[in-house]
Amino acid sequence: MTRTLRLNATDRDTASRAAQALSGGGLVALPTETVYGLAVDAQNEDAVKALYAAKGRPSNNPLICHVTGQSMANRYVDICETASQLMTAFWPGPLTLVLPLKHGALIAPSVQAGLSTLAVRCPDTSAMQQVISTLGRPVAAPSANKSGRLSPTSANDVLEQLGGEVDMIVDGGPTRVGIESTIVGIMDGTVTLLRPGTVTPEMIANITGQAPKAHTGKVLTAPGQLASHYAPNAPVRLNALSAEDGEVLVGFGAVTSSLTLSASGDLDEAAQKLFSILRAADSMGAKRIAVAPVPDEGIGLAINDRLRRAAAPRGAGTQ
Ligand code: TXA
Ligand code: MG
Numbered sequence: 001m002t003r004t005l006r007l008n009a010t011d012r013d014t015a016s017r018a019a020q021a022l023s024g025g026g027l028v029a030l031p032t033e034t035v036y037g038l039a040v041d042a043q044n045e046d047a048v049k050a051l052y053a054a055k056g057r058p059s060n061n062p063l064i065c066h067v068t069g070q071s072m073a074n075r076y077v078d079i080c081e082t083a084s085q086l087m088t089a090f091w092p093g094p095l096t097l098v099l100p101l102k103h104g105a106l107i108a109p110s111v112q113a114g115l116s117t118l119a120v121r122c123p124d125t126s127a128m129q130q131v132i133s134t135l136g137r138p139v140a141a142p143s144a145n146k147s148g149r150l151s152p153t154s155a156n157d158v159l160e161q162l163g164g165e166v167d168m169i170v171d172g173g174p175t176r177v178g179i180e181s182t183i184v185g186i187m188d189g190t191v192t193l194l195r196p197g198t199v200t201p202e203m204i205a206n207i208t209g210q211a212p213k214a215h216t217g218k219v220l221t222a223p224g225q226l227a228s229h230y231a232p233n234a235p236v237r238l239n240a241l242s243a244e245d246g247e248v249l250v251g252f253g254a255v256t257s258s259l260t261l262s263a264s265g266d267l268d269e270a271a272q273k274l275f276s277i278l279r280a281a282d283s284m285g286a287k288r289i290a291v292a293p294v295p296d297e298g299i300g301l302a303i304n305d306r307l308r309r310a311a312a313p314r315g316a317g318t319q
Contacts, residue, residue, distance in 0.1 A: 003164070004159065004163050004164060004165075004166050004167065004168065004169055005167065005168045005169070006155065006159075006168075006169050006171060007168060007169070007170050007171065008170075008171055009031060009125075009126075009127040009170050009171060009172035009173075014127070014170055015127070015130035015131050015134050016134055017168070018030065018131045018134075018168060018170055019131050019134035019135040021167050021168050022039060022040065022041045022047075022131070022135055022139060023041060023135060025040075025041065025044050025046055025047040025050075026040075026047070026167035026168065027039070027040055027047070027050060027051055027054060027165070027166045027167050027168075028040075028131075028166065028167060028168045028169070028170065029144045029152075029155070029158045029162070029166050029168070029169040029170065030125075030127060030128050030131060030139075030141065030170050030172075031125050031127050031128065031155075031170060031171070031172030031173070031175060032066075032123040032124070032125055032128050032141075032175065033093070033094060033123060033124040033125055033175060033176045033177045034094050034123075034151075034175060034177045034178070034179060034180050034181050034197070035143045035144070035151040035152055035153055035175055035177075035178070035179070035180055035275070036143070036144040036151075036152040036153070036154070036155070036157065036158050036169075036175065037066065037123075037128075037139075037141030037142065037143060037144055038051060038054070038055065038141055038142060038143070038144035038158075038162065038166060039066070039131070039139040039140070039141040040139065040140055040141070041135065041137065041139065041140075042063075042065050042107055042108060042111055042137065042138040042139055042140040043106050043107065043108055043137055043138075044108060045108040045109060045110060047108075048063070048108045048110040048111055048140055049110055051063075051140070051142070052110065054162060054165040054166065055142060055145070055146060055147050055162075056146055056147045057142065057147040058147070059110065059113060060113050060114070061113060061142075061147075062111060062112050062113035062115055062118075062119065063110075063111045063113075063119070063140040063141065063142050064096050064119040064120070064121050064140070064141060064142065064181075065107065065111065065118055065119065065120050065121070065138040065139070065140050066120075066121055066122070066123050066128060066132060066138055066139050066140075066141050067120055067121070067122055067132065067138050068122065068129055068132050068133050069087075069091060069092070069122055070084065070087045070088070070091065070122075072132075072137075072138065073087070073120045073122070075102070075105065076101065076102055076105040076107060076118055076120065076138065077097075077099035077100060077101060077102055077105070077117075077118050077120055078099060078100045078101075078102055079099065080099075080186060080189060081189070082186055082189050082191060082208050083097050083099055083186050085207050085208060086184070086186075086191075086204065086207055086208065087122070089207045090199055090203075090207075091122040092122045092123060092124035092129065093122070093124050093199065094121075094124070094177050094180075094181040094182060094197050094198050094199055095121070095181060095182050095184070095197070095199040096119050096120065096121040096181045096182065096183040096184070096195075097119070097120055097121070097183075097184055097185075097186060098117045098118070098119045098183060098184065098185040098186070098194065099117060099118060099120065099185075099186060100116060100117055100118075101116060101117060101118045105118075107138075108140070111140045117185070119183065120138075121181055125172055127170055127172045131170075143180060144158045144161070144162060144166070145157075145158075145161050145162070146161050146162070148231055149161060149231060150231070150232055150275045150278055150279060150310075151179070151180060151275055152275075153174055153175045153178055153272075153275050153276050154173070154174050154175070154276070155169050155170075155171035155172075155173075157275075157276075157279065174276070175272075176272065177197075177198050177271060177272065178271045178272035178273060178274055178275060178276075179197060179198065179271045179274055179275070179302055179303065179306055180195065180197060181195075181197050181199070182195060182196060182197030182198065182199040182200075182204075182302070183195040183197070184204065184212055185215075190210075190213060191204060191208055191210060191212040191213065192212060192213045192214075192215050193212040193213065193214060193215055194215050195305070196301045196302040196305050197302045198268070198271055198299050198302060200298050200299060200301065200302075201301070202298070231309070231310055231314060232278045232279065232281065232282045232289060232310060233282045234248075234281065234282055234286045234287060234288055234289050235288050235289070235311070236278075236288070236289045236290075236291060236307065236310045236311035237288055237289070237290045237291070237311065238291055238293075238307055238308070238311050239291075239292075239293045240255070240290035240291060240292060240293075241255055241292070241293075242255075242290075243257075243290050244288075244290065246286070246287035246288060247286060247287065247288045247289065247290040248281040248284050248286035248288075248289055248290070249290045249291075249292070250277055250278070250281060250289060250290065250291045250292060251263070251292050252265060252270060252291075252292040252293070252294050253265030253292070255292030255293070257292075259277055259280060259281060260277075260292075261273055261274060261277060261291075261292070261294065261303075267294070267295075267298055267299040267300050267303065268299060270294060270299075270300075270303055271299050271302065271303055274303060274306060274307075275306075278310065291307055291311075294307065
């Protein structure tokens with residue numbers, strides 16, 4: 001058990017202290033625009049192994065490498081024309097690209113978990129940008145939660161799940177986007193959607209001229225796809241119009257409740273609040289959490305993806 005040092009993202013020496021902790025093999029929780037990440041030096045195999053252990057993450061679930069931009073990414077992955085277009089359009093921002101690892105690139109083997117591809121993402125917070133550029137190489141960072149639980153959207157969420165197991169946490173306030181990045185894989189110029197997020201299929205199609213393919217692979221290529229994931233403590237009932245006995249109702253739009261994803265039916269707001277509201281419902285001692293319907297379009301696709309996983313039977317596929 002280590003003591004977790006808490007730093008403020010806006011303090012002058014925070015980035016250098018965080019980069020120093022990372023270069024010494026430490027585990028540092030950092031704010032991204034989506035959710036908090038638990039970062040390690042992506043070239044330090046021992047640190048990556050310690051990260052898997054702290055999260056209780058299965059070793060076959062690869063990590064995203066966070067970079068300062070396309071030129072750092074170019075040192076590690078082969079960037080085709082389509083990938084470059086997407087990076088130019090959406091970086092920095094919540095889009096992760098899974099691309100072939102460049103021959104001879106130096107990345108700790110456990111980051112890729114045996115795959116020949118590497119996921120790269122350029123986060124849109126100055127805290128994370130400064131830490132990576134001070135370190136001078138990518139940080140591998142999954143969401144800073146125990147495996148299978150809700151992703152953290154504040155520094156306190158991280159401390160509740162991983163306090164004592166991380167060396168340092170950089171507090172950048174609540175995250176702006178609230179759900180994890182969109183993940184696409186690109187193979188031979190074809191874009192496949194591996195995880196929906198706030199960069200929607202329409203936004204991707206506008207740039208590439210092709211709608212991303214739905215992921216239908218039998219092989220597990222993004223373990224976030226396991227049925228049960230993002231789970232609060234209480235079971236979840238979807239498409240609820242009112243609360244049944246013992247339930248806490250989470251509203252949206254016309255389905256009103258004191259806990260609502262967005263009273264005005266705004267999908268950006270709903271994404272931003274999703275995990276904190278599920279956590280709040282848990283802490284109210286809900287026997288079950290009933291969630292109002294959210295339209296299955298645009299960012300609603302990503303919200304419903306997370307809700308379906310939160311509602312999936314626990315056990316089979318939990319990680
Ligand atoms: O917004 C985000 O993406 C956050 C912040 C911290 O950046 N990170 C995040 O990481 O959500 P994580 O580890 O919780 O989810 C990453 C997902 C996993 O489902 C993993 O299986 C998938 O990305 N992934 C990573 N590398 C991959 C690869 N080479 N091929 C396919 N999927 C990959
Ligand atoms: Mg995660």
